[in-house]
Amino acid sequence: MLTDLHKQLLNDFQRDFPLVERPYLEIANRLGVSEDEVLSALAELRDNRLISRVGPVIPPNQIGASMLVAMAVPEPELQRIADIVSRFPEVNHNYEREHRFNLWFVAVASTTDHLARVLDSIERETGYLTQRLPLVNDFFIDLGFRLDLSHA
Amino acid sequence: MPNLDETDLKIMRATQAGLPLTARPYHAVAEQLELSAVEVIERMRRLQEFSVIRRIGAVPNHYKLGYRFNGMTVWNVPEEKIDALGQKIGRLDFVSHCYHRPRHLPLWPYNLFAMVHGKSQEAVDRQIEQIAEILGDDNLGSEVLYSTRILKKTGFRSR
Numbered sequence: 001m002l003t004d005l006h007k008q009l010l011n012d013f014q015r016d017f018p019l020v021e022r023p024y025l026e027i028a029n030r031l032g033v034s035e036d037e038v039l040s041a042l043a044e045l046r047d048n049r050l051i052s053r054v055g056p057v058i059p060p061n062q063i064g065a066s067m068l069v070a071m072a073v074p075e076p077e078l079q080r081i082a083d084i085v086s087r088f089p090e091v092n093h094n095y096e097r098e099h100r101f102n103l104w105f106v107a108v109a110s111t112t113d114h115l116a117r118v119l120d121s122i123e124r125e126t127g128y129l130t131q132r133l134p135l136v137n138d139f140f141i142d143l144g145f146r147l148d149l150s151h152a
Numbered sequence: 153m154p155n156l157d158e159t160d161l162k163i164m165r166a167t168q169a170g171l172p173l174t175a176r177p178y179h180a181v182a183e184q185l186e187l188s189a190v191e192v193i194e195r196m197r198r199l200q201e202f203s204v205i206r207r208i209g210a211v212p213n214h215y216k217l218g219y220r221f222n223g224m225t226v227w228n229v230p231e232e233k234i235d236a237l238g239q240k241i242g243r244l245d246f247v248s249h250c251y252h253r254p255r256h257l258p259l260w261p262y263n264l265f266a267m268v269h270g271k272s273q274e275a276v277d278r279q280i281e282q283i284a285e286i287l288g289d290d291n292l293g294s295e296v297l298y299s300t301r302i303l304k305k306t307g308f309r310s311r
Contacts (some may be wrong), residue, residue, distance in 0.1 A: 010217070015207040019193045020198075022175055042210070044153060050216050053170030056196065056205040062156075063164050068253065070260075086304040094266050094304035097224065097297040101260070104224070104297070105304070131260060137235065137252040139242030140206065146245045147217055148271070 002050075005033060005041045007149045010051065014145065059138050065112040068133040069119065070101035071126070078102060090118045099113065100130060100132045156204065159187065163195055164205070173249060214248070219269040221276045221298070225283060226262035228255070228293040240286050241266050246279050261293060 003044075008031060017038045018026040024042070025035040048084040060066040073081045078096065085105055086094050107122075109115035119130050162185050171177040199205040214222065227246040229237050234252050234282055241264070242250035245249075249267040266283060270276035276296075 009210055014209040014212065017171075017208040017210075019178075019197050019208070021178065021189060021193075023177065024173075024175060025223040027211055039173050039175070045210070046170075046173070046268075048216070049213050051210045052213050054210050055167050055170040056164065056174065056200075056208045057211060058164055058168055058205055062169070062204050063161055068265075069252075082303040091304060094302075095299040096301040097299050097304055099295070099297045101297075103303075104299075121242040131256050133256075135251055136254060136263075137238065139238035139252070145212060145214065145248050145269070146217075147212060149217070151218070 002149060004040070005031065005037065006045060006050075009038070009041055009045065011147050013054075051057045059140055060106075060108075060135055064108055064133070066106060066108045067115055067119065068135075069105050069107060069122075070131040070133065071103040071128050072101050072131075073103050073126075073128055075102070081128060083132045084126050085122055088118055088122065090115070099118060155268045157201075159185075159191075160195055160199060160204075163187075164199070167196070168243045204258075218271050221270045221273055222269050223270075223276050224279070224297045224299070225266045225268055225280055226295050226297065227264040227266070227283070227287060227291060229264050229287060229290045231263065231289055236286060237290060238264060241283055244279075244282070244286075244303055246270065262295065280301070 003018055013027060017023055020026055021152065022035070024038045028035045028038045029083060042054055044055065082094060082096070085091055090107045090109050090142050091105050092108055096102055107115060107118055109118055119132060163181065166181050166185055172180045174180055178192045179189040182192045195203060196208065197290045200208060238250055238252055241247060246268055247266045248269060252263060253265055255261050255263050268276055268301045270279060280296060284294070
């Protein structure tokens with residue numbers, strides 16, 4: 001069950017986190033609670049994985065190189081191929097999706113050369129082609145996501 | 153876009169998995185990188201000003217908060233209009249990510265990607281209709297790919 005403080009932290013602090021020495025104290029002052037209450041509430045949200053973190057959101061390709069990749073794998077082979085792909089430490093999201101292209105993942109590496117080598121290795125080890133969908137432009141205006149927490 | 157130096161990259165690498173939940177989080181980062189807290193704060197402010205850092209704050213886990221229906225919507229729109237259309241779609245408050253990516257013809261005709269999240273299939277259907285309305289005649293074809301299984305998910309990390 002989420003408290004009002006949890007809900008405020010979830011919805012009102014997705015952006016403009018204070019860039020001051022004691023940011024949690026500043027948030028606490030704005031909400032009329034103590035710094036410890038803010039820190040514990042955020043730790044609870046994080047421990048229950050309702051937030052992944054409190055920190056900067058950095059679009060792809062700002063640090064290193066990233067690539068969205070799609071693969072079309074016959075259903076009986078999917079788990080085996082997915083396991084091979086997931087074993088690469090450069091792969092950080094790997095989803096099955098309902099489509100002819102049924103395996104979708106994001107690969108991140110420090111350089112574009114390294115990234116290309118990883119994807120070539122994945123093709124070699126799996127025997128399937130990777131459809132590479134690099135970012136051309138990012139319309140990730142991202143002012144945060146409005147959450148409906150009325151039943152949370 | 154400013155030129156990022158090694159210190160900027162170090163700060164982003166050290167903070168992308170999250171700031172510490174301690175009273176003086178920037179001090180903790182600064183100490184780890186052998187910088188001053190003032191420098192960490194000032195550089196993060198500058199990175200945010202130039203949109204290298206998009207925002208700083210709590211990053212919600214949509215799925216755990218009840219947004220179980222996430223669809224990757226993909227659209228085929230005229231290349232010459234994609235920037236204007238992408239700006240409109242990216243601004244919708246239910247769209248978490250919106251990207252222009254290359255087509256791979258003939259198998260993949262789609263160049264605009266928008267991730268939508270809803271608490272029900274009906275909610276997601278309405279969102280998709282809204283996007284289709286905005287695109288109007290510039291919608292030359294679309295599909296929605298639902299995720300059926302998460303096979304691996306780790307935080308964004310660069311190597």
